[in-house]
Amino acid sequence: MNAQPSFPDLILEPLVRGALAEDLGTYGDLTTRTVIPAGTRYAARIVAREAGIASGMQLAEIAFRLVDPSLEFHLHVPDGGAFDKGEVMAEIRGEAASILTAERVALNFAGRLCGIATQTAAFVAETRGTKARITCTRKTTPGLRIVEKQAVLHGGGFNHRFSLSDAILIKDNHIAAAGGIRSVLQAVKARASHMVRVEIEVDRLDQLADVLDEGGADVVLLDNMDSPTLREAVALNADRLKLEASGNMRLARIAEVAATGVDYISVGALTHSAGTLDLGLDF
The missing domain is CATH 3.20.20.70 (Aldolase class I)
Known part of the structure; x- marks a missing residue:
C-alpha cells in the first residue's frame, strides 16, 4: 500500500513496555507460570481473520522481544502491506510461556493499527x-x-x-x-x-x-x-x-x-x- 520508513524501536519501546507492564500487573503471567512447564518450546503464527492493510507489526515484534529476547520473530506482511483473510502475518518461535505472555499486547497494537490503516485505505x-x-x-x-x-x-x-x-x-x-x-x-x-x-x-x-x-x-x-x-x-x-x-x-x-x-x-x-x-x- 504505502510503505513508510519505520520509527526507531527506541521511540516505540516505551509504549510497548508500558502496555506490557499494565498487562503483567504485580506478579506477571500467573496462568502461564502455573500451567506451562519451563522449557516448553512452540511455534506460533499471527493470522488475519479478515483482510486489511498491515500496521503495528513493528510494535508486535517489540512486544515479543521485550518479553523474551531469544524469541524468533519472522515477519511475512510488513507494515503498509495488504493481506487477505487467513493469511499468516508473522511467525514466532521459542519458549511457549514467553509467546503467551506477549500475545495480547502484540495483538492489541497490531489489531488496532491495522484497523486504522485499513479504514484509511478505504478513504484514500x-x-x-x-x-x-x-x-x-x-x-x-x-x-x-x-x-x-x-x-x-x-x-x-x-x-x-x-x-x-x-x-x-x-x-x-x-x-x-x-x-x-x-x-x-x-x-x-x-x-x-x-x-x-x-x-x-x-x-x-x-x-x-x-x-x-x-x-x-x-x-x-x-x-x-x-x-x-x-x-x-x-x-x-x-x-x-x-x-x-x-x-x-x-x-x-x-x-x-x-x-x-x-x-x-x-x-x-x-x-x-x-x-x-x-x-x-x-x-
Missing part, C-alpha cells in the same frame, strides 16, 4: 483520479498518537500536525478571541516565525475572501461546507493557497468532495472511529 480509494489527499487529525488515543498517525501513512493517507507546536492552526475560537480574521492574520504576520506554516479555518466564502485579501496564511481549512460551496471556494481561491476540506467527512461523501478540487480532506474518523481488525495467534 475514494480520491482516485483527483489531487486530494486524505489526512488525519489530532483526534487520537492519548499516548498513542505517533503510532496511530503512522498507521494512517501505512493506509496511504497523510499526516496533519502531530502536536500544537508543529504549525499555526487558527480555529474559529481563536478568531473570535483575537477580534476577527484580519486581526488574527495581522498578529501572525507580526509575530510568527518565517519557518512556521499557517492554516486558518473559515466556514463562509466571505471569510475566505478576507483571508485572500489580508494574506498571512498558507492553507485555508474549509469547515463544514457543502460540495457546491467547496467548488465556489476552489474557484475563488484560484490556486493561491492550499485548501483543506473538513467536517462531516463520511466515506460515502469523499469522492464528491475530492472532485471539488480541494487539496486536502481531513478526516477525524480515520483514528477516532476506526475498528480493530481481528487478528489471532495460533499455536
Whole structure:
C-alpha cells in the first residue's frame, strides 16, 4: 500500500513496555507460570481473520522481544502491506510461556493499527483520479498518537500536525478571541516565525475572501461546507493557497468532495472511529 520508513524501536519501546507492564500487573503471567512447564518450546503464527492493510507489526515484534529476547520473530506482511483473510502475518518461535505472555499486547497494537490503516485505505480509494489527499487529525488515543498517525501513512493517507507546536492552526475560537480574521492574520504576520506554516479555518466564502485579501496564511481549512460551496471556494481561491476540506467527512461523501478540487480532506474518523481488525495467534 504505502510503505513508510519505520520509527526507531527506541521511540516505540516505551509504549510497548508500558502496555506490557499494565498487562503483567504485580506478579506477571500467573496462568502461564502455573500451567506451562519451563522449557516448553512452540511455534506460533499471527493470522488475519479478515483482510486489511498491515500496521503495528513493528510494535508486535517489540512486544515479543521485550518479553523474551531469544524469541524468533519472522515477519511475512510488513507494515503498509495488504493481506487477505487467513493469511499468516508473522511467525514466532521459542519458549511457549514467553509467546503467551506477549500475545495480547502484540495483538492489541497490531489489531488496532491495522484497523486504522485499513479504514484509511478505504478513504484514500475514494480520491482516485483527483489531487486530494486524505489526512488525519489530532483526534487520537492519548499516548498513542505517533503510532496511530503512522498507521494512517501505512493506509496511504497523510499526516496533519502531530502536536500544537508543529504549525499555526487558527480555529474559529481563536478568531473570535483575537477580534476577527484580519486581526488574527495581522498578529501572525507580526509575530510568527518565517519557518512556521499557517492554516486558518473559515466556514463562509466571505471569510475566505478576507483571508485572500489580508494574506498571512498558507492553507485555508474549509469547515463544514457543502460540495457546491467547496467548488465556489476552489474557484475563488484560484490556486493561491492550499485548501483543506473538513467536517462531516463520511466515506460515502469523499469522492464528491475530492472532485471539488480541494487539496486536502481531513478526516477525524480515520483514528477516532476506526475498528480493530481481528487478528489471532495460533499455536
